Amino acid sequence: MIYTDTRDSSVKVDFKTAVLNGMNSKTGGLYIPVDFPRLSDSILKNPNEPSFRSVALEMAKPYCEGEIPDADLDAIIQDAYPFISKLNQVDPITYVLELFHGPTCAFKDFGARFMARVMSYFNRENKDNLHILVATSGDTGSAVGSAFHNVPGIDVTILYPEGKISPLQEKQLSTFTGNVRALKVNGTFDDCQRLVKTAFTDAELRNKFRLSSANSINISRLLPQGFYYMYASLLAKSKSWVSNKLEDPAIIVTVPSGNFGNLTSGLIAKKMGAPITGFVAATNSNRTIPDWIATGKYDARPSVETYANAMDVGAPSNYERIAAMYSLEEVRDLFASYWLDNDGIIESIKDCNKKTGYIIDPHGAVAWKAWDDIRNGKLEEIMNGAKFDYTKPGLTTNVPSWAKEVVNKNAVGIILETADPAKFGATVKQAIGRAPVIPERLQKVMQLEDRAIPMQNDYNQFKDWLMANL
Numbered sequence: 001m002i003y004t005d006t007r008d009s010s011v012k013v014d015f016k017t018a019v020l021n022g023m024n025s026k027t028g029g030l031y032i033p034v035d036f037p038r039l040s041d042s043i044l045k046n047p048n049e050p051s052f053r054s055v056a057l058e059m060a061k062p063y064c065e066g067e068i069p070d071a072d073l074d075a076i077i078q079d080a081y082p083f084i085s086k087l088n089q090v091d092p093i094t095y096v097l098e099l100f101h102g103p104t105c106a107f108k109d110f111g112a113r114f115m116a117r118v119m120s121y122f123n124r125e126n127k128d129n130l131h132i133l134v135a136t137s138g139d140t141g142s143a144v145g146s147a148f149h150n151v152p153g154i155d156v157t158i159l160y161p162e163g164k165i166s167p168l169q170e171k172q173l174s175t176f177t178g179n180v181r182a183l184k185v186n187g188t189f190d191d192c193q194r195l196v197k198t199a200f201t202d203a204e205l206r207n208k209f210r211l212s213s214a215n216s217i218n219i220s221r222l223l224p225q226g227f228y229y230m231y232a233s234l235l236a237k238s239k240s241w242v243s244n245k246l247e248d249p250a251i252i253v254t255v256p257s258g259n260f261g262n263l264t265s266g267l268i269a270k271k272m273g274a275p276i277t278g279f280v281a282a283t284n285s286n287r288t289i290p291d292w293i294a295t296g297k298y299d300a301r302p303s304v305e306t307y308a309n310a311m312d313v314g315a316p317s318n319y320e321r322i323a324a325m326y327s328l329e330e331v332r333d334l335f336a337s338y339w340l341d342n343d344g345i346i347e348s349i350k351d352c353n354k355k356t357g358y359i360i361d362p363h364g365a366v367a368w369k370a371w372d373d374i375r376n377g378k379l380e381e382i383m384n385g386a387k388f389d390y391t392k393p394g395l396t397t398n399v400p401s402w403a404k405e406v407v408n409k410n411a412v413g414i415i416l417e418t419a420d421p422a423k424f425g426a427t428v429k430q431a432i433g434r435a436p437v438i439p440e441r442l443q444k445v446m447q448l449e450d451r452a453i454p455m456q457n458d459y460n461q462f463k464d465w466l467m468a469n470l
Helices: 015-021 052-064 070-080 108-123 140-148 167-174 189-200 203-208 219-244 261-271 288-295 319-325 328-334 342-356 362-383 403-407 421-432 440-445 459-469
Strands: 003-005 008-013 031-033 086-091 094-098 130-135 154-161 180-186 210-213 250-256 278-283 335-339 411-417 453-456
Touching: 003 015, 008 015, 015 108, 015 210, 015 219, 031 219, 031 319, 052 070, 052 219, 070 108, 086 219, 086 342, 094 219, 094 362, 108 130, 108 140, 108 154, 108 219, 130 140, 130 189, 140 154, 140 167, 140 180, 154 167, 154 189, 167 180, 167 421, 167 440, 180 189, 180 459, 189 210, 189 459, 203 459, 219 250, 219 261, 219 411, 250 261, 250 362, 250 403, 261 278, 261 319, 278 288, 278 362, 288 319, 288 328, 288 335, 328 335, 335 362, 342 362, 342 421, 362 403, 362 411, 362 421, 453 459
Parallel strands: 094 411, 130 154, 130 210, 154 180, 180 453, 250 278, 250 411, 278 335
Antiparallel strands: 003 008, 003 031, 086 094
8 A cells, every 4th residue: 555645645655654654754744545445345245243353454454465464464453452342322323332442441542552563563673762752632642652551662752731631531641651651741732732743843853763653643543443433334234224223324423523533534434435424523612623614714723621622622633634535525515513612511411311321421422412413403404594603512504415314314323432431520420410430440540650741832842851861
C-alpha cells in the first residue's frame, strides 16, 4: 500500500515510513492511504455473526501488504486484542457499542495497542530509541502509555492540559514509570497538540532524535479503529431481523467527536465495505466541524472546557483527512452533525438512564441525544423546511442522503460509548444521583504516586526539556 500526504499528493511513502514518522515533517500534512480496498464478499455477505479478530486481520492486510507477513500480522492482532468491543442493544432500534473493555477503559486502547506492536515490529532492528510524542485531551495518553509501557526501544512523552481532565484520567496519565513520562501543561489540549506538532517540524529536533506520534494523526492508530466499525455494523446487520424486525435496515453510527480521528476511522471502514449508511458527527461546545458543515467555512478556534473533555478540541487534526477524502457536499450528504452544551450533556445522561436503564458517559451522552433527536422528528423537521440556528445546541440543517430511511422507520442506530462512565463519576452522579461502579483496574490506579512534570505552554521550554531528557 502507498500512502500520500493530505497537503501534498505527490508524496508517496510505504506503511513503515508513515508509521514511524507519524506525519510529514516537511509539509506538516497527515499520511493517508491512496486506496481503501473493499473486503471480500465472504466477509461482507456472511450471514453469521462476525469474529472481531478475523475482521481485524482482513482489514489490516492490504495496508501492511509486503511489509508485515500475514502470520506476523495475525500475531500482532491476537496479542493486541485479548478484549473486543461489545454491541449492547438498549431499545428496539438502538445499540450502544461499548469500546471501554480494554486495559484503560477507553476506545483508544483499540488503536494504541495495535500501533505499539506495529511500531515495535518496525523498530526491532534499530539501535536508537524511537521517541513518541503524544498530546491528549483525556484518554489517548493513558491508552498510549499503557500500550507502550516497557516496550523495548521506544520512549513515550505524554502532554496533557493540567486541571482540564477528570481526576481519574489524570491518575492514569501521571503515574507511569520507566519509558513513559507525562508533562502537565499549563494550557489547553490545543496548546498541547500545537507543541507536539511544532516539535515534529523542528529540523534540529528531527536531526537529533527519531520522533513519531501516537495521536490519531498517526495512521497506525487510525486504521485499527476501523476494525470495530466493520465488526459492529456486520453484527448489527446479522441480528437485525431478530433484534428489530427489519429486513435490511440502514445503519446510522453516531460518533462522539473531538479530534475526529474516530469518525475518520469509520469513514475508512465504510469505504472498505462496512454496511454503514451514514454518520452523525456529535460533539460538545467545541463545534468547529458542525459549524463547517453548516456554513462551509472551517474556522479553527481555541477550545473550551466541557464535561465531555476528550472532545475539547477547537482545531481537530483529522479535518484534513476528512477534507482529503470528501468534498463538503459529499460530507453533508453522508453526515448529520450535532452539538450539545454542558447542560444538555447532564440532561442526556439522565434521559438515557431514564428511558433505557443504561448508564452512559458524557461523551456517549452527546451521541445518545443526537440519535434520539434524529429518530424522534428533528431530522424530519429539517426535511420539511425547518432552519435551526447552528450556533444553538442541536442539529445543523443539512439533509443527509439517509434522512428518509430514518423518517420511514427503516434505520437502526449505533451509538459509540467511548469510555467507561466510571471515569467521569462526578458528572454521572450529578446527572442521575449515583456514581457508576469503578472497575478494579481503575481502582488500582488511584493508589499510585503522581509523577507528572509541570510544563508551561511555551515551545522553547518544551524543546529544551526534550533536548535534555530524551
